[in-house]
């Protein structure tokens with residue numbers, strides 16, 4: 001084989017296997033921790049949708065539920081709550097180590113009387129050690145919520161989660177009005193805000209959640 005033939009062979013299309021986007025590993029993938037609490041399944045579905053979109057955007061994702069704090073005897077009195085607990089028995093429970101690992105964080109929590117469910121606040125209250133050693137600073141952060149009513153307190157829930165993230169020194173990445181899908185799902189610029197009515201997520205809600213998750217990954221990648 002001549003020298004030139006060897007060069008031509010090496011450059012021929014057959015010598016180079018086609019590279020598909022799935023096969024191209026990101027050199028430095030965004031590490032996203034999606035931390036949710038869900039009594040009945042809405043925020044779990046939101047977290048799943050966000051995880052799917054974030055992975056499609058190239059992120060390495062940990063999908064994590066927070067530890068339930070309600071007594072089992074109380075959960076057992078509600079079939080829907082118990083069913084959700086059983087459905088998600090295999091989902092890993094979030095720990096401070098997961099937030100230390102992540103460089104992007106997405107919270108999803110139900111609205112309770114205008115604030116985030118106490119289960120997610122209880123997880124937040126375990127983060128003092130990380131915060132105290134500066135390990136929560138400089139991570140990107142975004143938040144999602146649901147409430148039974150269209151104006152049942154979603155905005156205050158998201159704002160209080162963002163206030164917490166500001167105490168960490170996080171970089172807030174709300175969706176704002178960066179895409180028309182935000183308007184179609186109610187127009188909340190702070191984050192995806194589902195009206196929890198027992199129905200599956202609407203296409204408009206899914207589109208907003210996917211946009212928010214992808215934007216979080218894209219902005220984090222630019223900052224890396």
Ligand SMILES: Cc1cc2nc3c(=O)[nH]c(=O)nc-3n(C[C@H](O)[C@H](O)[C@H](O)COP(=O)(O)O)c2cc1C
Pocket residue numbers: 037038039040041042043044110111112113114146147148149150151152153196
């Ligand atoms: C104790 C409690 C307080 C709630 N407070 C509100 C509220 O202030 N406004 C509202 O619209 N829905 C309220 N809800 C409804 C929850 O927001 C709803 O159940 C939740 O968004 C469903 O999310 P999940 O399916 O992920 O649990 C409340 C529910 C509970 C159990």
